[in-house]
């Protein structure tokens with residue numbers, strides 16, 4: 141199976157915050173942002189494997205700044221690492237203010253997808269090749285993040301999480 145370059149999974153979506161997306165303070169609802177993130181990351185994962193993908197886990201989303209009615213939300217998604225059937229997708233989230241045009245990065249988010257066949261059974265995906273420094277950094281960290289989420293999901297024993305244990309051991313020295 142031919143490996144895929146991280147840049148070939150790059151996906152950008154842009155959304156205008158409309159009244160039906162906001163709360164009574166005129167701020168974007170968190171659930172709406174989660175939905176936009178789900179779609180952008182699903183497209184990136186699909187570009188990696190060209191198969192049906194399902195969301196296995198939503199990881200590491202926090203809402204650091206309110207996003208206002210009329211703002212533009214720009215989501216940049218890229219697969220950060222592929223495993224057997226699963227892919228981690230890393231997203232950078234920017235807000236472009238309607239009046240000034242200023243674009244600021246407001247958050248990062250990570251989702252995990254699994255490629256499945258028509259019966260919903262997990263199937264093998266290609267390896268990912270990181271090229272830039274940032275892609276390589278996110279690729280390396282993905283193994284530890286995978287171990288952490290599988291432990292929390294009860295799918296891995298803590299003693300099997302070799303890279304995660306090595307990280308804690310290094311920090312205790």
Ligand SMILES: CC(C)(COP(=O)(O)OP(=O)(O)OC[C@H]1O[C@@H](n2cnc3c(N)ncnc32)[C@H](O)[C@@H]1OP(=O)(O)O)[C@@H](O)C(=O)NCCC(=O)NCCS
Pocket residue numbers: 194195196197223224225226227252254256260261262289290293295
């Ligand atoms: C995701 C799903 C396909 C995994 O199926 P499963 O039978 O648990 O499969 P396995 O335990 O063999 O795991 C398959 C892969 O999923 C990954 N996975 C399973 N649970 C996970 C979790 N909680 N977090 C991250 N990855 C997970 C495994 O690590 C494995 O990845 P790998 O092949 O790269 O090693 C299955 O749970 C599913 O279909 N879930 C519903 C998906 C869905 O409908 N999403 C939308 C929700 S509205």
